[in-house]
Amino acid sequence: MTSILDAGGNPIKPDVPTLSEDIAKAYVTGVRNPRPASVASTITPHRLAGLLRSVVDGNNPQDYMTLAEEIEERDLHYASVLRTRKLAVAALPPSVEAASEEAEDLRLADEVRKLMTGDQIPELFFDLLDGLGKGMGVCQILWDTTQRPWMPKDYTWVDPRYLRPDPETLSEILLISDDAPQGAPLEPYKFIVHLPRTKSGSIWRNGLTRLCAVMYMLKSFTIRDWWAFAEVFGIPIRVGKYGTNATPEQIDTLKHAIGSIASDAGAVIPESMKIELVETAKGNGGNTLFENMARWCDEQTSKAVLGQTMTTDDGSSRAQAEVHDEVRLDIAKWDARQLEATINEYLVKPFIILNWGVQAAYPRVCIRVPEPEDLKLLVESITPLIDRGLRVSEGALRDKFGLAAPDDDDAVLQPISAMEMQALQPVALNRKAAAKRLAINRIQQSSEAIITELTDEAMSDWVELGGEEFMNPIIELATTSASFDEFNAGLLALQEQLAPEAFVQQMADYMFRTRGLGDAQDG
Template sequence: MAESTIVDAHGRPIRKAELKKELAAPSMTGVRQVWHNGIASNLTPDRLGMILRAAENNDGHDYLTLAEEMEEREPHYASVLGTRKRAVSGLDVVVESATDDPADVRLADAVRDLVRDAVFGDLIEDLLDALGKGYSVAEIMWNTRGGQWWPREYVWRDPRFFRFDQATGRELRLIDPENVAQGVPLAPYKFIVHKPRLKAGIPLRGGLARLVAVSYMAKSYTLTDWLAFAEVFGMPLRLGRYNDSAKPDEVDILRAAVANLGSDAAAILPEGMKIEFQEIANTQGGADLFKGLAEWIDKQTSKAVLGQTMTTDDGSSQAQATVHNDVREDIQRADARHLGVSLNRDLVKPFIDLNYGVQRRYPNIRIHVPEPEDLKQLVTALKDLVPLGLKVESSVISDKLGLPDPEKDADILMPEQQAVTTVESARNQSLKTAQNRESVVTESEPDFAEIAEAEDDWQVQLAPLVDPIERLARRVADEGGNEEDFLARLGEVLDEMDETELVRRLASSTFKARGLGDAGDD
């Protein structure tokens, strides 16, 4: 078979004839089957220890089965793990060009078309299955259209179809009839392998299911014991009483009535017999014990998966949840970054190489995590800075606030003073148009010299009015009076106040202002 000159990240040449084949399909009787015996039903501490130790020795079949069942059987674990997955799958996928060179931009546009394909969204969900199990694999079903290679479908493959190499524990290999024990290398450009770096070490030991497995088992025991406790102590004790003259068949009737009363809630007894109900004391403590243990285990699971408990468990305030949500944001960013690395390595590079040849630089897929912004703080800052000369594009602010651009004839919100000015301006313009005349309004600069002259010696002008008030204030203070005493005695100084000089200066200034105004009109 002819080999391509294109090689993958491991230096293996591409066999284009294999790209359209389904290489990891399951079968009914082969080594890759979708049906497996359950693990969780008979899980014991010894059994769990054996499963985890087997995974440590590169036999992850039972561990992966348990991880699958944990998501199916434990509501809290399924909830928080789903929350973590959706925190990434719900983000926007951004394609960045390597440079502004037209050739690089063209490659980025091609990858954007790849990302916009409907099947890409399902791929993200499938790859995030690696969070629980440690790794996830999707097989690319390539097809050619218009002379280009395009993924027709991304098929999620059961992680039990693969195993890691025995030497390093990092190279994932496909279990195949040719080599069941060690597996065969994955065909280049056929598989997208996502191995999130949740911890250092081999991927098979890095899944969240391994971290939560003991808590899952402990909660299973807790719920089993709680149900047994509720069955025994959840109903009052039923006592049947009969007298010494009761016959054996009558005693049997009473025994059956007592035994079935819990479900039938009705009984027929011979005369002289009775059933009594007695509450069992001190049972509340047992119920609280089981409830507290189950809730504590749930909180540990929340910490393991989300990094916090405030947004999932009871007892949190809005402020606490906001603070703890920042911790979850760090995890979200890490998950998004790891997923972007896998997509760029196993999808973007193969797509570009097959269609455009090997490149020095490749477009980059980035899972965009938006920066949280305090919009109220932003608006306050703009209110203070724009009047000082800060230049900001209105479209940028509209985008941040999520507001669309207004239509041409739409009613537009504006400041109240500006709105009044606009209405008055429109009214005046209409009046001028109706009168069919033009007017030019000119404003002259104020004569600051005249203003300064008018304001000169203002203290001398006001002294006859202010001095009597100041003298009264000093007298009241010397006499130990207060503000009310001062206000009550203001009438005493009216005769002392002389407004003659102030009136004379006001009249003179008014006369000058009128004269200057008339001269300006000419």
């Protein structure tokens, strides 16, 4: 264990208490306050510009992180598309690859597989992918150091409002606390830091919230004006009329009645007074202007988060949506590639090092995004190649279709042989022709005429099976038999050699046609 070093090259002792403690917890009485003031409710263009500059300049990014959290809570569309992108990767089961085929590397890979089967792994992936919106996703590892091997007993999400950039390079992430209000470096082997790269440059300029914040602000203004417009042009104007002799008390009664109509949908007035509801105009297209503006903001948000709009906004055809799904698939692959790199660097390596020391190579966690595949096209393409001798693994094909290998006592489907297909094909063709002729004759002829025609056709088409193919074996048997009993016994054996296929085919043809005639007449 003396070979385990932290980021500064100092040895880590096995009994370090911070490995098992929650050192990023928030308290209402501390510098890490879990109840910060709202930002989104008072957002303006001037304030938003200041928030974006504060993060780049290395100032307090707490308000910006609060805004990122509130946008995800307030904007239903942004929350939906961002959650879709997160779950596209977080829901994938991870796999583990050993560093080599050596026995020790295989054993370490098995230990990592046990680590990846934990119930907290999907939640860990989801919390780390919070960095897609905010630019960074940080989780804390709570190690169980009471037994070997040391295993994470839980993972806790670290609120990015408690993180700061270092004042010199603005590249290192610091954690604020009561002892270090300006921030201190993260403890080694304690934190998992995911920095998804949505653009090149500073990590503090990354994150989808930076792209979508302006759209959120414009949309919030649009929604606010939309409802104000609806109050003016969406509700009929209430006009009260009173006579020239009305007293002030009667006028006050009419005013009260007009106000009651808006809230109570009813009022009581004297018979001599009148109230009219005058429907307002449409505001010169204003009823659709605000909707189009809000939809445009949503479409820009979809482009930023998913890379496309057709599957979320336009309601376009399936073919168009599938083309754009490929773009989203590329984004999902990129997110998965970065997430697995984070897991390998900040979880797998510490897990191996803390338990078995530094290794020359480490097992790798892989997160593979499955690509949609047209299985019908695969079957149609590969079947002719198999018929021509291509050897294909049954296990590989079963995996593609999600089929398990059958057990020895399972009933399995049997393939139709080529000979059976050839034998069935002429019968099927003749049945089609017979059905077609029956349909025509049914319209033009009576049932008696049809039966007569079928009888004549059967007699004219009859082929007597008495040629060489049928008679030669019988003549040869009679010549070589020494007695009648021997000849009679040989006839039974010849039944398996004589070929009645033509007779059976003719009988099946005419029986099918007559049956079809009877069904048609019955109907």
